[in-house]
Amino acid sequence: MKLSHLSETLIGSEIVKLGGEIRDKIRQGEKIYNFTVGDFDPAIFPIPKALEDDIVEAYRQHFTNYPAAEGNLDLRQAIADFLKEREGLHYELPEILVASGGRPLIYSFFRAICDKGDKVIYAVPSWNNNHYTHFVEAEHVVVEATAANHFMPVAADIKPHIKEATLLALCSPQNPTGTTFSQQQLEDICDIVLEENARRGVGDKKLYVMFDQMYWHLTFGDIRHYNPVSLRPAMKDYTVFIDAISKVFAATGVRVGWSFGPSVIMDKMKAILSHVGAWAPMAEQKAVAKFLYRTEAIDQYLQHFKAELDIRLRNIYNGFSQLKKEGFAVDAIAPQAAIYLTIKFNLVGKKLNGKTLESQADVTAYILNEAKLAVVPFYAFGAEKTSSWYRLSVGTCKKEEIGEMIEQLRKALQQLQ
Numbered sequence: 001m002k003l004s005h006l007s008e009t010l011i012g013s014e015i016v017k018l019g020g021e022i023r024d025k026i027r028q029g030e031k032i033y034n035f036t037v038g039d040f041d042p043a044i045f046p047i048p049k050a051l052e053d054d055i056v057e058a059y060r061q062h063f064t065n066y067p068a069a070e071g072n073l074d075l076r077q078a079i080a081d082f083l084k085e086r087e088g089l090h091y092e093l094p095e096i097l098v099a100s101g102g103r104p105l106i107y108s109f110f111r112a113i114c115d116k117g118d119k120v121i122y123a124v125p126s127w128n129n130n131h132y133t134h135f136v137e138a139e140h141v142v143v144e145a146t147a148a149n150h151f152m153p154v155a156a157d158i159k160p161h162i163k164e165a166t167l168l169a170l171c172s173p174q175n176p177t178g179t180t181f182s183q184q185q186l187e188d189i190c191d192i193v194l195e196e197n198a199r200r201g202v203g204d205k206k207l208y209v210m211f212d213q214m215y216w217h218l219t220f221g222d223i224r225h226y227n228p229v230s231l232r233p234a235m236k237d238y239t240v241f242i243d244a245i246s247k248v249f250a251a252t253g254v255r256v257g258w259s260f261g262p263s264v265i266m267d268k269m270k271a272i273l274s275h276v277g278a279w280a281p282m283a284e285q286k287a288v289a290k291f292l293y294r295t296e297a298i299d300q301y302l303q304h305f306k307a308e309l310d311i312r313l314r315n316i317y318n319g320f321s322q323l324k325k326e327g328f329a330v331d332a333i334a335p336q337a338a339i340y341l342t343i344k345f346n347l348v349g350k351k352l353n354g355k356t357l358e359s360q361a362d363v364t365a366y367i368l369n370e371a372k373l374a375v376v377p378f379y380a381f382g383a384e385k386t387s388s389w390y391r392l393s394v395g396t397c398k399k400e401e402i403g404e405m406i407e408q409l410r411k412a413l414q415q416l417q
Contacts, residue, residue: 014380071098124382178340
Protein backbone atom coordinates (compact mmCIF):
# COMPACT_ATOMS: atom_id res chain seq x y z
CA MET A 1 0.00 0.00 0.00
CA LYS A 2 1.44 3.36 -1.04
CA LEU A 3 1.26 5.98 1.68
CA SER A 4 2.59 9.53 2.04
CA HIS A 5 6.26 10.31 1.58
CA LEU A 6 6.39 11.46 5.21
CA SER A 7 4.98 8.26 6.65
CA GLU A 8 7.07 6.10 4.31
CA THR A 9 10.29 7.85 5.37
CA LEU A 10 9.73 8.24 9.13
CA ILE A 11 12.52 6.68 11.16
CA GLY A 12 11.45 4.18 13.78
CA SER A 13 12.35 4.87 17.39
CA GLU A 14 15.33 2.92 18.72
CA ILE A 15 14.00 3.57 22.23
CA VAL A 16 10.63 2.01 21.40
CA LYS A 17 12.41 -0.99 19.86
CA LEU A 18 14.60 -1.42 22.94
CA GLY A 19 11.56 -1.00 25.20
CA GLY A 20 9.84 -3.88 23.42
CA GLU A 21 12.83 -6.15 24.02
CA ILE A 22 12.88 -5.22 27.70
CA ARG A 23 9.15 -5.89 28.15
CA ASP A 24 9.58 -9.31 26.54
CA LYS A 25 12.35 -10.20 28.97
CA ILE A 26 10.38 -9.01 31.97
CA ARG A 27 7.34 -11.03 30.82
CA GLN A 28 9.59 -14.08 30.67
CA GLY A 29 10.52 -13.55 34.31
CA GLU A 30 13.93 -11.93 33.93
CA LYS A 31 15.07 -9.31 36.44
CA ILE A 32 15.99 -6.26 34.33
CA TYR A 33 17.43 -3.05 35.72
CA ASN A 34 15.49 -0.75 33.41
CA PHE A 35 17.10 2.67 33.15
CA THR A 36 15.77 3.51 29.68
CA VAL A 37 12.63 5.57 30.18
CA GLY A 38 12.70 9.35 30.52
CA ASP A 39 9.71 9.04 32.82
CA PHE A 40 8.94 8.43 36.47
CA ASP A 41 7.55 5.55 38.47
CA PRO A 42 4.68 7.26 40.36
CA ALA A 43 5.17 4.84 43.25
CA ILE A 44 8.69 6.28 43.70
CA PHE A 45 8.18 9.82 42.45
CA PRO A 46 4.52 10.88 42.81
CA ILE A 47 3.36 14.30 41.69
CA PRO A 48 3.05 16.94 44.45
CA LYS A 49 0.11 16.20 46.74
CA ALA A 50 -1.17 19.77 46.46
CA LEU A 51 -1.22 19.50 42.65
CA GLU A 52 -3.01 16.17 42.83
CA ASP A 53 -5.62 17.66 45.15
CA ASP A 54 -6.08 20.66 42.85
CA ILE A 55 -6.63 18.36 39.85
CA VAL A 56 -9.21 16.25 41.70
CA GLU A 57 -11.02 19.38 42.89
CA ALA A 58 -11.07 20.83 39.36
CA TYR A 59 -12.82 17.70 38.06
CA ARG A 60 -15.27 17.83 40.94
CA GLN A 61 -16.08 21.38 39.90
CA HIS A 62 -16.82 19.99 36.40
CA PHE A 63 -14.05 21.73 34.48
CA THR A 64 -14.43 19.28 31.62
CA ASN A 65 -15.18 21.48 28.61
CA TYR A 66 -12.81 22.86 25.97
CA PRO A 67 -10.12 25.21 27.24
CA ALA A 68 -9.14 28.41 25.41
CA ALA A 69 -7.08 27.66 22.32
CA GLU A 70 -4.09 29.62 23.63
CA GLY A 71 -4.49 28.28 27.17
CA ASN A 72 -6.80 29.55 29.86
CA LEU A 73 -6.28 33.13 30.97
CA ASP A 74 -5.73 32.20 34.62
CA LEU A 75 -3.06 29.66 33.72
CA ARG A 76 -1.19 31.98 31.40
CA GLN A 77 -1.22 34.66 34.09
CA ALA A 78 0.10 32.13 36.61
CA ILE A 79 2.86 31.14 34.17
CA ALA A 80 3.80 34.79 33.61
CA ASP A 81 4.05 35.33 37.38
CA PHE A 82 5.94 32.05 37.84
CA LEU A 83 8.50 33.03 35.19
CA LYS A 84 8.98 36.42 36.80
CA GLU A 85 9.43 34.92 40.26
CA ARG A 86 11.60 31.93 39.37
CA GLU A 87 13.67 33.16 36.40
CA GLY A 88 13.29 36.93 36.38
CA LEU A 89 11.76 36.71 32.89
CA HIS A 90 9.03 39.17 31.93
CA TYR A 91 6.50 37.95 29.38
CA GLU A 92 3.03 39.31 28.65
CA LEU A 93 -0.01 37.08 28.16
CA PRO A 94 0.03 37.23 24.32
CA GLU A 95 3.59 35.90 24.47
CA ILE A 96 2.57 32.69 26.31
CA LEU A 97 0.96 29.62 24.75
CA VAL A 98 -0.26 26.48 26.55
CA ALA A 99 -0.54 22.97 25.09
CA SER A 100 -0.63 19.32 26.14
CA GLY A 101 3.04 19.08 27.05
CA GLY A 102 6.14 20.12 25.17
CA ARG A 103 5.83 17.98 22.04
CA PRO A 104 2.94 19.80 20.30
CA LEU A 105 4.62 23.11 21.08
CA ILE A 106 7.88 21.97 19.50
CA TYR A 107 6.01 20.62 16.47
CA SER A 108 3.99 23.82 16.01
CA PHE A 109 7.11 25.97 16.37
CA PHE A 110 8.91 24.03 13.65
CA ARG A 111 5.80 24.35 11.49
CA ALA A 112 5.43 28.07 12.21
CA ILE A 113 8.90 29.13 11.06
CA CYS A 114 10.33 26.42 8.80
CA ASP A 115 9.71 25.90 5.10
CA LYS A 116 10.79 22.93 3.05
CA GLY A 117 14.56 23.07 2.55
CA ASP A 118 15.24 25.55 5.38
CA LYS A 119 18.33 24.84 7.44
CA VAL A 120 17.75 23.53 10.97
CA ILE A 121 20.84 23.26 13.17
CA TYR A 122 20.84 20.83 16.06
CA ALA A 123 23.45 18.97 18.04
CA VAL A 124 23.59 15.23 18.57
CA PRO A 125 22.99 13.48 20.80
CA SER A 126 19.69 15.25 21.37
CA TRP A 127 16.04 14.31 21.73
CA ASN A 128 13.88 14.15 18.57
CA ASN A 129 15.24 17.17 16.69
CA ASN A 130 15.95 14.90 13.74
CA HIS A 131 12.31 13.77 13.62
CA TYR A 132 10.84 17.28 13.85
CA THR A 133 13.21 18.45 11.13
CA HIS A 134 12.00 15.57 8.98
CA PHE A 135 8.36 16.50 9.63
CA VAL A 136 8.87 19.93 8.03
CA GLU A 137 11.17 18.62 5.25
CA ALA A 138 13.93 20.95 6.37
CA GLU A 139 17.64 20.50 5.79
CA HIS A 140 19.35 18.68 8.66
CA VAL A 141 22.48 20.49 9.83
CA VAL A 142 23.92 18.19 12.46
CA VAL A 143 26.61 19.25 14.93
CA GLU A 144 28.32 16.36 16.71
CA ALA A 145 28.82 17.32 20.36
CA THR A 146 31.71 15.72 22.22
CA ALA A 147 32.53 14.38 25.65
CA ALA A 148 35.11 17.16 26.03
CA ASN A 149 32.20 19.65 26.28
CA HIS A 150 29.96 17.25 28.22
CA PHE A 151 28.06 16.73 24.95
CA MET A 152 26.84 20.34 24.85
CA PRO A 153 27.26 22.18 21.51
CA VAL A 154 29.59 25.16 21.48
CA ALA A 155 29.58 28.31 19.35
CA ALA A 156 32.66 27.28 17.39
CA ASP A 157 30.84 24.15 16.18
CA ILE A 158 27.68 26.05 15.26
CA LYS A 159 29.14 29.15 13.62
CA PRO A 160 30.26 27.55 10.30
CA HIS A 161 26.63 26.52 9.62
CA ILE A 162 24.75 29.55 10.84
CA LYS A 163 24.54 31.58 7.63
CA GLU A 164 20.98 31.42 6.22
CA ALA A 165 19.84 28.95 8.89
CA THR A 166 16.23 29.30 10.10
CA LEU A 167 16.27 27.43 13.39
CA LEU A 168 18.84 26.55 16.02
CA ALA A 169 17.52 23.92 18.46
CA LEU A 170 19.07 24.03 21.93
CA CYS A 171 18.25 22.16 25.13
CA SER A 172 19.60 22.74 28.63
CA PRO A 173 19.65 20.75 30.84
CA GLN A 174 20.12 18.36 27.98
CA ASN A 175 18.19 15.21 27.21
CA PRO A 176 19.87 12.68 26.93
CA THR A 177 23.05 13.79 28.69
CA GLY A 178 21.93 15.38 31.96
CA THR A 179 24.47 18.16 31.36
CA THR A 180 24.07 21.93 31.01
CA PHE A 181 25.40 24.99 29.25
CA SER A 182 27.90 27.05 31.17
CA GLN A 183 27.23 30.77 31.18
CA GLN A 184 30.11 31.39 28.76
CA GLN A 185 29.04 28.65 26.36
CA LEU A 186 25.51 30.01 26.07
CA GLU A 187 26.64 33.65 25.85
CA ASP A 188 28.94 32.75 22.95
CA ILE A 189 26.07 31.03 21.11
CA CYS A 190 23.74 33.99 21.72
CA ASP A 191 26.35 36.38 20.36
CA ILE A 192 26.70 34.55 17.05
CA VAL A 193 22.91 34.39 16.69
CA LEU A 194 22.59 38.13 17.28
CA GLU A 195 25.46 38.81 14.89
CA GLU A 196 23.83 36.71 12.17
CA ASN A 197 20.44 38.36 12.59
CA ALA A 198 22.04 41.82 12.45
CA ARG A 199 23.66 40.81 9.16
CA ARG A 200 20.33 39.88 7.56
CA GLY A 201 18.22 42.41 5.71
CA VAL A 202 14.83 43.79 6.69
CA GLY A 203 12.88 41.39 4.47
CA ASP A 204 14.96 38.32 5.32
CA LYS A 205 13.74 35.50 7.52
CA LYS A 206 15.47 35.64 10.88
CA LEU A 207 17.32 32.91 12.73
CA TYR A 208 15.32 31.69 15.73
CA VAL A 209 16.43 29.67 18.72
CA MET A 210 14.25 27.00 20.26
CA PHE A 211 15.34 26.76 23.87
CA ASP A 212 14.01 23.61 25.51
CA GLN A 213 14.42 24.02 29.27
CA MET A 214 12.11 21.23 30.38
CA TYR A 215 14.49 20.16 33.17
CA TRP A 216 15.74 23.56 34.27
CA HIS A 217 14.60 23.31 37.90
CA LEU A 218 16.47 20.02 38.34
CA THR A 219 20.09 21.13 38.71
CA PHE A 220 22.41 19.75 41.39
CA GLY A 221 25.13 21.18 43.60
CA ASP A 222 26.72 24.34 42.26
CA ILE A 223 25.30 23.93 38.75
CA ARG A 224 23.22 26.92 37.63
CA HIS A 225 20.71 27.10 34.81
CA TYR A 226 21.16 29.89 32.25
CA ASN A 227 18.82 31.01 29.49
CA PRO A 228 19.45 33.13 26.37
CA VAL A 229 17.16 36.05 27.25
CA SER A 230 18.54 36.63 30.75
CA LEU A 231 22.10 36.57 29.40
CA ARG A 232 21.41 38.63 26.28
CA PRO A 233 18.10 40.59 26.47
CA ALA A 234 18.20 41.20 22.70
CA MET A 235 17.63 37.46 22.27
CA LYS A 236 14.01 37.92 23.36
CA ASP A 237 13.06 38.73 19.76
CA TYR A 238 14.56 35.47 18.51
CA THR A 239 13.99 32.90 21.29
CA VAL A 240 11.06 30.56 21.82
CA PHE A 241 11.12 28.63 25.10
CA ILE A 242 9.66 25.17 25.66
CA ASP A 243 8.71 24.27 29.23
CA ALA A 244 6.18 22.21 31.19
CA ILE A 245 5.29 20.60 34.49
CA SER A 246 6.24 17.22 32.99
CA LYS A 247 9.68 16.76 34.51
CA VAL A 248 9.90 19.33 37.30
CA PHE A 249 6.88 17.84 39.10
CA ALA A 250 7.23 14.24 37.82
CA ALA A 251 3.96 14.91 35.99
CA THR A 252 4.65 13.51 32.53
CA GLY A 253 1.11 12.16 32.16
CA VAL A 254 -0.66 15.30 33.37
CA ARG A 255 0.09 17.00 30.00
CA VAL A 256 0.43 20.70 30.71
CA GLY A 257 3.19 22.52 28.86
CA TRP A 258 3.85 26.05 27.75
CA SER A 259 5.88 28.02 25.29
CA PHE A 260 6.80 31.69 25.46
CA GLY A 261 8.37 33.97 22.92
CA PRO A 262 7.50 36.67 20.34
CA SER A 263 3.72 37.10 20.17
CA VAL A 264 3.66 36.91 16.37
CA ILE A 265 5.12 33.38 16.59
CA MET A 266 2.84 32.38 19.46
CA ASP A 267 -0.14 33.46 17.34
CA LYS A 268 0.94 31.24 14.46
CA MET A 269 1.64 28.30 16.77
CA LYS A 270 -1.80 28.78 18.31
CA ALA A 271 -3.39 28.72 14.85
CA ILE A 272 -1.61 25.47 14.02
CA LEU A 273 -2.57 23.85 17.32
CA SER A 274 -6.18 24.98 16.95
CA HIS A 275 -6.41 22.57 14.00
CA VAL A 276 -4.45 19.81 15.72
CA GLY A 277 -6.36 20.21 18.98
CA ALA A 278 -3.41 19.38 21.25
CA TRP A 279 -4.73 21.40 24.19
CA ALA A 280 -3.96 20.72 27.82
CA PRO A 281 -7.12 19.39 29.53
CA MET A 282 -9.32 22.03 31.15
CA ALA A 283 -9.21 20.55 34.67
CA GLU A 284 -5.43 20.15 34.64
CA GLN A 285 -5.06 23.76 33.44
CA LYS A 286 -7.25 24.99 36.30
CA ALA A 287 -5.23 22.96 38.78
CA VAL A 288 -1.83 24.10 37.52
CA ALA A 289 -3.01 27.72 37.54
CA LYS A 290 -3.58 27.34 41.29
CA PHE A 291 -0.54 25.24 42.01
CA LEU A 292 2.03 27.60 40.46
CA TYR A 293 1.20 30.10 43.22
CA ARG A 294 1.83 27.53 45.99
CA THR A 295 5.41 28.69 46.54
CA GLU A 296 6.00 26.85 49.81
CA ALA A 297 4.60 23.57 48.49
CA ILE A 298 6.71 23.85 45.33
CA ASP A 299 9.89 24.59 47.27
CA GLN A 300 9.32 21.69 49.65
CA TYR A 301 8.59 19.31 46.80
CA LEU A 302 11.65 20.34 44.81
CA GLN A 303 13.96 20.09 47.80
CA HIS A 304 12.96 16.47 48.40
CA PHE A 305 12.63 15.53 44.71
CA LYS A 306 16.04 16.89 43.74
CA ALA A 307 17.73 15.24 46.70
CA GLU A 308 16.25 11.87 45.74
CA LEU A 309 17.33 12.23 42.11
CA ASP A 310 20.78 13.47 43.08
CA ILE A 311 21.51 10.56 45.41
CA ARG A 312 20.56 8.04 42.72
CA LEU A 313 22.63 9.73 40.02
CA ARG A 314 25.57 10.23 42.38
CA ASN A 315 25.57 6.63 43.64
CA ILE A 316 25.46 5.19 40.11
CA TYR A 317 28.18 7.61 39.00
CA ASN A 318 30.33 6.52 41.96
CA GLY A 319 29.71 2.90 41.02
CA PHE A 320 30.88 3.49 37.44
CA SER A 321 33.89 5.44 38.72
CA GLN A 322 34.86 2.47 40.88
CA LEU A 323 34.49 0.07 37.95
CA LYS A 324 36.70 2.34 35.86
CA LYS A 325 39.26 2.42 38.68
CA GLU A 326 39.23 -1.38 38.67
CA GLY A 327 40.31 -1.30 35.03
CA PHE A 328 37.04 -1.98 33.26
CA ALA A 329 36.36 -0.13 29.98
CA VAL A 330 33.56 2.03 31.31
CA ASP A 331 33.23 5.72 32.11
CA ALA A 332 30.68 8.31 33.24
CA ILE A 333 30.28 12.08 33.32
CA ALA A 334 29.53 13.57 36.71
CA PRO A 335 25.79 14.35 37.00
CA GLN A 336 24.82 18.00 36.62
CA ALA A 337 21.04 18.10 36.13
CA ALA A 338 17.83 16.38 35.01
CA ILE A 339 17.25 12.67 35.58
CA TYR A 340 20.03 11.36 33.34
CA LEU A 341 23.58 10.09 33.69
CA THR A 342 25.91 9.88 30.71
CA ILE A 343 27.81 6.57 30.79
CA LYS A 344 30.21 4.78 28.48
CA PHE A 345 30.81 1.15 27.51
CA ASN A 346 33.97 0.96 25.40
CA LEU A 347 33.64 -2.77 24.77
CA VAL A 348 33.74 -3.21 20.98
CA GLY A 349 36.40 -5.81 20.23
CA LYS A 350 36.03 -7.59 23.58
CA LYS A 351 35.37 -11.33 23.45
CA LEU A 352 33.21 -13.82 25.33
CA ASN A 353 33.89 -17.51 24.75
CA GLY A 354 35.66 -16.65 21.50
CA LYS A 355 32.81 -14.53 20.19
CA THR A 356 33.67 -10.89 19.53
CA LEU A 357 31.49 -7.88 20.26
CA GLU A 358 31.87 -6.42 16.80
CA SER A 359 29.59 -3.36 17.02
CA GLN A 360 28.07 -1.02 19.56
CA ALA A 361 24.75 -2.77 18.96
CA ASP A 362 26.45 -5.98 20.13
CA VAL A 363 27.63 -4.17 23.24
CA THR A 364 24.12 -2.88 23.97
CA ALA A 365 22.74 -6.41 23.61
CA TYR A 366 25.49 -7.87 25.80
CA ILE A 367 24.90 -5.37 28.60
CA LEU A 368 21.18 -6.12 28.48
CA ASN A 369 21.50 -9.92 28.28
CA GLU A 370 24.40 -10.48 30.67
CA ALA A 371 24.32 -7.51 33.07
CA LYS A 372 20.51 -7.22 32.86
CA LEU A 373 21.09 -3.48 32.50
CA ALA A 374 18.89 -1.60 30.03
CA VAL A 375 20.17 1.82 28.95
CA VAL A 376 19.71 3.84 25.76
CA PRO A 377 22.63 4.22 23.35
CA PHE A 378 23.45 7.70 22.13
CA TYR A 379 22.98 6.48 18.56
CA ALA A 380 19.25 6.42 19.40
CA PHE A 381 19.59 10.20 19.80
CA GLY A 382 21.25 10.84 16.45
CA ALA A 383 24.89 10.19 17.36
CA GLU A 384 27.09 7.96 15.22
CA LYS A 385 26.33 4.23 15.34
CA THR A 386 29.85 3.76 16.68
CA SER A 387 29.29 5.98 19.73
CA SER A 388 30.04 4.11 22.94
CA TRP A 389 28.08 6.54 25.12
CA TYR A 390 24.65 5.89 26.67
CA ARG A 391 21.82 7.59 28.55
CA LEU A 392 20.89 6.18 31.94
CA SER A 393 17.64 7.48 33.44
CA VAL A 394 16.85 7.24 37.18
CA GLY A 395 13.15 8.10 36.98
CA THR A 396 12.15 4.53 37.87
CA CYS A 397 15.24 3.67 39.93
CA LYS A 398 14.95 2.10 43.38
CA LYS A 399 17.87 3.17 45.57
CA GLU A 400 18.25 -0.27 47.12
CA GLU A 401 18.87 -1.83 43.67
CA ILE A 402 21.83 0.36 42.71
CA GLY A 403 24.44 -1.74 44.52
CA GLU A 404 23.21 -5.02 43.09
CA MET A 405 23.01 -3.49 39.60
CA ILE A 406 26.65 -2.39 39.79
CA GLU A 407 27.67 -5.86 41.04
CA GLN A 408 25.75 -7.56 38.22
CA LEU A 409 27.49 -5.25 35.75
CA ARG A 410 30.88 -6.03 37.30
CA LYS A 411 30.29 -9.76 36.82
CA ALA A 412 29.33 -9.24 33.17
CA LEU A 413 32.42 -7.14 32.53
CA GLN A 414 34.65 -9.73 34.21
CA GLN A 415 33.55 -12.33 31.67
CA LEU A 416 34.94 -10.32 28.76
CA GLN A 417 38.48 -10.68 27.46
